[in-house]
Amino acid sequence: PLAKIAARCMTGKSLPDQGVAGEITPAFYSVKEAVFPFIKFPGVDTVLGPEMKSTGEVMGIGNGFGEAFGKSQEAALWPVPDDGRVLFSLRREDQQQAVQVAQYFIDAGFQILATEGTARVFGLAGIELSRVNKMVEGRPHVVDMIKNNEFSIIINTISGRKSLEDSYTIRREALQHKIAYYTTLAAAKAAVEAHRHRDSVGVNKLQDLHEAIRSGSSS
Numbered sequence: 001p002l003a004k005i006a007a008r009c010m011t012g013k014s015l016p017d018q019g020v021a022g023e024i025t026p027a028f029y030s031v032k033e034a035v036f037p038f039i040k041f042p043g044v045d046t047v048l049g050p051e052m053k054s055t056g057e058v059m060g061i062g063n064g065f066g067e068a069f070g071k072s073q074e075a076a077l078w079p080v081p082d083d084g085r086v087l088f089s090l091r092r093e094d095q096q097q098a099v100q101v102a103q104y105f106i107d108a109g110f111q112i113l114a115t116e117g118t119a120r121v122f123g124l125a126g127i128e129l130s131r132v133n134k135m136v137e138g139r140p141h142v143v144d145m146i147k148n149n150e151f152s153i154i155i156n157t158i159s160g161r162k163s164l165e166d167s168y169t170i171r172r173e174a175l176q177h178k179i180a181y182y183t184t185l186a187a188a189k190a191a192v193e194a195h196r197h198r199d200s201v202g203v204n205k206l207q208d209l210h211e212a213i214r215s216g217s218s219s
Contacts, residue, residue: 027212028204031060033072061204062197070194070201073180080194081180084152087132087142088114088122089167091159094185095121098155101185102127104192105153113151115142135169146173153180155188 008018015021035056060071073079086105090098095118102112102122112129114122119131133141145151154174158167174181182188 024213026209028209029062029065029068031065031068031072033058033060033076035076061209062201064193064197064200065190066193066195066197067201069190070198073191073194078178078180080191080198081152082195082198083109085111085113085150086153086155087145087151088112088118088129089134089142089154089156089170090114090118090185091157092117093159094157096125097185098122098188099125099127101155101188101192102129104196108195110153113145143169143173146170146177146179149177149179151179153182153191155182155185157183157185 005015005018005020009015035058058072058075060068060073060075062068062071070080086102088098088102098118099122102114106112106128112122112127113132114129115132115134116137119129122129132145133139135141135143146154151174154170156167156170171181171183180191182191
C-alpha cells in the first residue's frame with residue numbers, strides 16, 4: 001500500500017518503523033490504463049498534451065506484459081481485435097521499425113493496408129499489403145474506409161504540427177467507429193504482445209496476488 005506508507009512517512013514515521021525494507025518486485029505484471037471520455041466531447045483531439053483529460057483509470061494484471069496490457073485495454077473498453085485489417089500510416093522515422101509489427105499481424109491472419117510512404121518501405125521489406133489514399137490524394141480515401149468500417153486497427157504516428165493537423169479527422173472518425181487506434185510505435189508493439197498472448201489470459205484472485213508478493217513466488 002504505497003500511498004499509505006508514503007502518508008505515514010510524511011507524518012514522521014520512517015520506513016523501518018513501518019517494517020518496510022528493500023524494493024518489492026512482484027512475480028506478475030500490472031498495466032494501468034487511463035480512461036478518456038473523448039467520445040462525449042465533439043471536436044476534442046485524441047492526441048494527448050500536458051493537460052489532464054482522463055476521467056478514471058483501470059488496471060490489468062497478468063503473468064506477462066502482453067496478458068496484462070490486453071486486460072487493461074479490455075477494461076478501458078478498447079480491446080485489441082482478434083482479426084481484421086490493419087492500417088499503417090507512419091512517420092518516416094517509424095516505418096522501418098514497424099516492419100516486424102506488420103509481419104506479426106500478417107502471420108496472425110490480418111490484412112495490411114498502408115499509405116504511400118509506409119507502403120513503399122513495407123513493400124521493399126517483402127510485406128504483402130494494399131495501398132490506400134490519404135485524404136488529399138482522392139477518393140476513396142482512408143477516412144471513407146474508416147466510415148465504412150473497413151479497419152479493425154489503425155496505427156498512425158505523426159511528426160510535426162502539419163502532420164498532427166492532417167491526421168485529426170482520421171483520429172476522430174476512428175474514435176466514432178470504435179476502432180483500436182495507436183499513435184506510437186511503442187503502443188503498437190504492446191498491442192502485438194497482447195494479441196500474441198490472448199489465448200493465455202487467466203483470472204487472478206486478489207488474495208493470491210498478495211500472497212505471491214509476501215512469499216516472493218509466482219502466483
